[in-house]
Amino acid sequence: MNNHITLGEYIIENQKDFQYSSGELSSLISSIKLASKVVNHEVNKAGLVDILGDAGNENIQGENQQKLDVYANDVFMQTLVNRQMVCGIASEEEDDFVIIGGKNQTHDNKYVVLMDPLDGSSNIDVNVSVGTIFSIYRRISPLGTPVTKEDFLQPGNLQVAAGYVVYGTSTMLVYTTGHGVHGFTLNPAIGTFYLSHPNMTFPEDGNIYSINEGYYIHFPQGVKDYLKYCQEEEEDRPYKARYIGSLVSDFHRNMIKGGIYIYPTSSKAPQGKLRLLYECNPMAFLAEQAGGWASDGYKRILEIKPTELHQRVPIFVGSKNMVAKAEDFMAKYPESEEY
Ligand code: AHM
Numbered sequence: 001m002n003n004h005i006t007l008g009e010y011i012i013e014n015q016k017d018f019q020y021s022s023g024e025l026s027s028l029i030s031s032i033k034l035a036s037k038v039v040n041h042e043v044n045k046a047g048l049v050d051i052l053g054d055a056g057n058e059n060i061q062g063e064n065q066q067k068l069d070v071y072a073n074d075v076f077m078q079t080l081v082n083r084q085m086v087c088g089i090a091s092e093e094e095d096d097f098v099i100i101g102g103k104n105q106t107h108d109n110k111y112v113v114l115m116d117p118l119d120g121s122s123n124i125d126v127n128v129s130v131g132t133i134f135s136i137y138r139r140i141s142p143l144g145t146p147v148t149k150e151d152f153l154q155p156g157n158l159q160v161a162a163g164y165v166v167y168g169t170s171t172m173l174v175y176t177t178g179h180g181v182h183g184f185t186l187n188p189a190i191g192t193f194y195l196s197h198p199n200m201t202f203p204e205d206g207n208i209y210s211i212n213e214g215y216y217i218h219f220p221q222g223v224k225d226y227l228k229y230c231q232e233e234e235e236d237r238p239y240k241a242r243y244i245g246s247l248v249s250d251f252h253r254n255m256i257k258g259g260i261y262i263y264p265t266s267s268k269a270p271q272g273k274l275r276l277l278y279e280c281n282p283m284a285f286l287a288e289q290a291g292g293w294a295s296d297g298y299k300r301i302l303e304i305k306p307t308e309l310h311q312r313v314p315i316f317v318g319s320k321n322m323v324a325k326a327e328d329f330m331a332k333y334p335e336s337e338e339y
C-alpha cells in the first residue's frame, strides 16, 4: 500500500516528469486539488438542502444557496484565478472562454484549463456520484499577449494533463500528465488525498457495457449491432450492463473492472451529447494513458481538430479490445454525414 504518499508530495516528487518543468503545472494541479476539496465538502451536504436551504433560496442562516454545478464552477474558477497560474479558462458552464484579468489582458502564464466542474449533475438530487473533469494545455499564442480561442481549440493529443474527481462512496482524484494514470483517495477526516491507485490500467478486455439503452431505437445501426453482440450467449457473453449516468463514475468503474462506455450519435442527438473539449478529450487522454482507447466510432478522439468550444462528439471509450470490436461494427456502415 502506498497510502502514506499524499497527492501534494507526489506532485512535488514527480515535477521532473513534466516536459517543461517550471513548477507551474504542479501548482496548477495543486489548485485543482484544493478546489476539489471545497466542492467535495459541498457535494457531501447536498442531501441537507431541505434543512440548509435549496438552490436559489436563503438557508436558515440567511445565506444564499447556489445550485451545486454553478457553485462548483465558481469554486474552480476562483481558485485558478486567485493563484494567477493560467491565462484562460473554458468551462461547460460558461458560454465563452474566460480571460483571466478581463478582455485584452496580456499574460505570461503558459496554461489554459478546460473543465466540466460538475458532470452528471442530474444525479445530485438522488445521492448518486458526480464528478469534475479537467483538461490542461499549453497555450499556442505567444506569451505576453492575450489568450485566444485557438489556445482552447487544440486537439486532445496536445493535452499536458487531464483528470477527474469522482465524488463517490469515497472521493478520488485521478489524473495523468502523460506518465500513466494515478488515483488518490481523500481521507475526509483530515482533508488529505493519498495515493491509493498508482498506475491504473484498463484491462484489455472487459465484460461491462455502459450506454443509455433507452435510446436504442434512435441509435445508428452499427451501435445496435454491437449491443446485440454484447448480449449474445457466448463463452464470455452476455456482458453486464452498467450505466450510472455519470460519465466519470461509469468510466472509473470500467477502468478498474474492464468495460466500455458509449455515448453515440442518435437520430435525436446527431452529434452525440458529450462535449469534445470538457468531457471526451480528457477522458480519452486518461483512457490511452491507462492502456485503453477512445474513438468516435471511426477515429481516434484525440486527433479530432476542434472547431467550437462546446462541440459535441460521439464517444466509445474503455478497454482496448472492446472499443476495437465496437469500431468493427461501426465500420460496416458509413459515418453519418450529419456528424
Ligand atoms: P451533463 O454534463 O449535463 O451532466 O451531461 C453529461 C452526462 C454524463 O455524465 C452522462 O454519462 C450522460 O450525461 C448521461 O446522459 P443521458 O441521461 O442522456 O444518458
Ligand code: MG
Binding pocket: 092, 116, 118, 119, 120, 279
Ligand atoms: Mg458534463
